[in-house]
Amino acid sequence: LIKGIEILEKDESEKAFHCFQLANTAMFIQMIISNDKRFGNNERHLIDKIEKADYNSLKFFEDYSDWKFLNPEKPEPPRYRPFQLAFLLLSIEGIIDENSDDRNKIVDLIWFPTGGGKTEAYLAVGAFTILWRRLSNDSETSKGTSILMRYTLRLLTSQQFERASRLILALEFIRRNFEEELHEENISIGLWVGEGASPNKIDDANKIVEDATGNFEKADQYTSRLQLTACPWCGVRLVSKTANGWTHGYDCQSGTQGYFYFK
Numbered sequence: 001l002i003k004g005i006e007i008l009e010k011d012e013s014e015k016a017f018h019c020f021q022l023a024n025t026a027m028f029i030q031m032i033i034s035n036d037k038r039f040g041n042n043e044r045h046l047i048d049k050i051e052k053a054d055y056n057s058l059k060f061f062e063d064y065s066d067w068k069f070l071n072p073e074k075p076e077p078p079r080y081r082p083f084q085l086a087f088l089l090l091s092i093e094g095i096i097d098e099n100s101d102d103r104n105k106i107v108d109l110i111w112f113p114t115g116g117g118k119t120e121a122y123l124a125v126g127a128f129t130i131l132w133r134r135l136s137n138d139s140e141t142s143k144g145t146s147i148l149m150r151y152t153l154r155l156l157t158s159q160q161f162e163r164a165s166r167l168i169l170a171l172e173f174i175r176r177n178f179e180e181e182l183h184e185e186n187i188s189i190g191l192w193v194g195e196g197a198s199p200n201k202i203d204d205a206n207k208i209v210e211d212a213t214g215n216f217e218k219a220d221q222y223t224s225r226l227q228l229t230a231c232p233w234c235g236v237r238l239v240s241k242t243a244n245g246w247t248h249g250y251d252c253q254s255g256t257q258g259y260f261y262f263k
Contacts, residue, residue: 001086001089001090003090003092003093003102004088004089004090004091004092004093005089007092007093007096008020008089008092015135015136016092016096016132018135019128019131019132019135020092020128022127022131022174022178023088023124023127023128023131024124025058025061025174026127026131026167026170026171026174027120027123027124027127027167027170028061028078029061029170029173029174030123030166030167030169030170031078032061033166033169033170033232033233034163034166035078039233039234039235040166040230040231040232040233040234040235041235042235043229043230043235043236043237044230044235044236044237045236045237045240045241045242046236046240046241046242046243046247047240047241047242047243058174058177080120080124081117081120083110083112083117083121084117084120084121084124087108087110087121087122087124087125088121088124088125088128090102090108091108091125091128092128094106095125095128095129095132096132096136110122119160119163123163123164123167126146126147126149126164126167127167127170127171129146129147130146130147130171130187131171131174131182133146134175134181134182134183134187135181135182138183139183139184139185142183142185143185149164154193154194154197157191157193158193158197158227161189161191161227161228162227162228162232164189165189165228165232166232166233168187168188168189169232169233171187172186172187172188175187191227193227197227198226198227199226205226208226209226209238209239212238212239226238
């Protein structure tokens with residue numbers, strides 16, 4: 001824990017502190033889109049009349065500095081619990097130093113009851129890891145899988161995948177605002193839980209969407225095998241009702257195109 005703080009304080013570790021700032025920004029943004037009804041807080045159709053967030057730049061999220069005004073029902077802004085921040089700090093050395101004992105000889109375990117906040121703790125570590133890889137390598141070397149997540153229960157896998165997706169979208173949003181540092185390749189997420197619960201191939205997923213498109217009234221039955229039935233960022237359903245009927249796929253507007261789109 002102390003070593004992580006020292007790394008962030010050292011002048012020669014300015015990159016580590018910058019990474020720490022970006023990772024925390026991503027965590028803050030994913031908390032916002034998880035709670036603000038203008039985002040993915042609730043699934044909705046395109047025809048639903050709801051205030052849309054103008055989230056085309058980081059300036060939008062800077063306005064959340066006045067959290068109490070924007071969220072009168074939840075006047076307290078989101079903040080880390082002590083163990084969550086501690087877990088992030090004690091993980092920093094192992095992430096940035098490939099030769100450290102912390103990386104090669106120690107396994108860290110978070111032991112908290114359900115609902116205690118474990119997910120946010122390891123998501124923060126994941127965000128730092130992904131960003132550090134981007135900041136420390138060129139566009140080619142930084143490609144590939146950065147994080148592997150595994151759960152013992154299929155239902156838990158699906159639930160955590162949705163939460164992790166919000167963080168990945170927040171990281172991708174940040175990448176688009178700092179593309180020179182974080183490179184052009186999208187930050188993305190994937191899932192495999194077996195053919196019984198999810199499509200094994202993109203073509204299979206497209207077929208499900210096409211079947212739902214042909215029978216919108218039973219769309220939920222067709223899309224039940226898709227782990228995400230609505231965009232985690234904006235909340236619009238994959239098969240959505242519009243003023244002129246139904247449609248499938250949706251480009252999130254205001255700079256988030258491509259986050260959730262089947263075509």
